[in-house]
Amino acid sequence: MKIAIDAMGGDFAPLEIVKGIEQARDRYKDIAFQLYGTENKVKPLVQNWERIELIPTTEVIEMGDEPVKAMRRKKDSSMVQAAMAVKEGRADALFSAGNTGALLSSAIFLIGRIKGVDRPALASALPSFNGPHDQFVFMDLGANAENKPSHLYQYGILGSFYATHVLGIKNPRVRLLNNGAEEDKGDEVHKTAHMLMKNAPSFNFIGNIEARELLEGTADVVVADGFSGNAALKATEGTALMMLKQIKNAIMSSGIKGKIGGALLKPAFRDVQKKLDYNEAGGAVILGVKAPVVKTHGSAKANAVANTMGQIKTMIDNQLVLDIQTYITAHKEELQSGKEVLHAQLTD
Amino acid sequence: MKIAIDAMGGDFAPLEIVKGIEQARDRYKDIAFQLYGTENKVKPLVQNWERIELIPTTEVIEMGDEPVKAMRRKKDSSMVQAAMAVKEGRADALFSAGNTGALLSSAIFLIGRIKGVDRPALASALPSFNGPHDQFVFMDLGANAENKPSHLYQYGILGSFYATHVLGIKNPRVRLLNNGAEEDKGDEVHKTAHMLMKNAPSFNFIGNIEARELLEGTADVVVADGFSGNAALKATEGTALMMLKQIKNAIMSSGIKGKIGGALLKPAFRDVQKKLDYNEAGGAVILGVKAPVVKTHGSAKANAVANTMGQIKTMIDNQLVLDIQTYITAHKEELQSGKEVLHAQLTD
Incomplete structure (x- = not known):
């Protein structure tokens, strides 16, 4: 298999990207890598060209660039x-x-949506603490600022495929992020989505979930509209970081006893931090397009990059995209009838 | 001043409510309390009747009751x-x-909205870690499942009043919870709200905020639509609780060294936990109705109840509701023109 690498994207590109790719090359013997990047910057960094090819490019999309414009104008x-x-x-x-927005645009407009998928979404595996599995799929994390109920329904399908094919979870439990557990909670979009999902033949819907429960392991796929999914993800990340910082500060300012305590607890803290640092395990996936497209955190270092290659390999090995494509094609009528149910409800 | 107390609401009612009210009575000499509750349950709990009056009622709204129905049917x-x-x-x-929903209904339908306020909202003071103040106001936390831009604009006014009158913050910095910092981010509701707020003569709007930054202290008032505000609040609470639990687990399972470390760090952890436990400092306020209405966590114990009485006293002492009412009446035209701007934009 061949993976196309944007060697210039990210806070530590191209150095950490190249280092990560070389690690991955040594780890995964069946992957060949194409590095796309500025020749005089990337070439000197590669130590061993085995299964690594450089395709020189002359432009770079910056983090601050307006996504769609950048994708359209910076063709090279x-x-x-x-x-x-x-x-x-x-x-x-x-x-x-x-640039996440530019990658989304490139995925949707250049690589293209899977036929029948209305809105590709950004999905990520997050840590699950008390459930039967270590991780769950959370989507949409912000590919869309606005969603229709039928989009959320499709996310149930896409997320379930990701959970089975990449996380190895059988019959994944799907829940809808809402502002209450009862089925009549939420705005019209979420009420209608709930109704559609409740009768879903395509996945195992077990009801609403509140954001408080996100990390509890009570769902294998949490479906959210892009706006509140993004808010919940960022609130989770921000709170986790803030707490680690606060605990460190409290330790540092609590005298010699606190410092000894902190030293003794280092391994314990490291475990927690590791479990929380889901970005190390891989990147966010754009689900619903015709190939695996994965985005790691801008601050990703070599190890995170290498791990993400493992994640992409799993997606390819297990034919994630092909299976989604086949399923959606075979169930056009179901998806269509979902929309019709919806239309009937909305025009009632 | 007189505060009407629902003595039967909450997981530990009426015991912890009554205990809290007696604490508050000893603390605040100018408050008289009216306890509304089942006579044979509440009466035996009161130790000292000074400034405490019992008004016997025969019904109780349960946590699981449907809010509006319960408010309408359980008249006693x-x-x-x-x-x-x-x-x-x-x-x-x-x-x-x-029951939060029933309290919202009671506040809005029985006590009534302040004239000119379209949608009362649930607001809470949350901890702010790196900013100039210890706390910030976060609203709407879920009183509304759906909001219009003009509601969000009004929350800027209501939240600013709360920040000045109750938290003592001068010229509070208002930000809008959105899925990106740039002003063109978000769905139509948030884009339009941003535009309205940017030109607000009534408060100090300084732009969007992402949920990752919530606890960072970069805003004194964070305005959110009720749906994503609720999601961000619950994600924050859930993550904080989960992390404390994980750290405790890691300590307990890390052998004798970890346990000694944990013991040495107890005071440091207690500090962090205290700062995070904003529920101890008071309750969530329903802003935009004709009197202070405050809801504490269902699991509130006596101390949290007593602290909340202090919060209510501050609201009354500083004439929060009166000042909001006066302002809104005097600025009807501004609020109206905001809606007109909006209408013009939406029909463009």
């Missing part, structure tokens, strides 16, 4: 060229640590 | 009777640790 950017390689079948998957 | 419930006392001027403020 590392990201757009890597996306074009996937579009034209020269590579099987796309990786970037760069 | 402790909550409804306490609300009626405020409506009829026999008490100055309403307190409950019971």
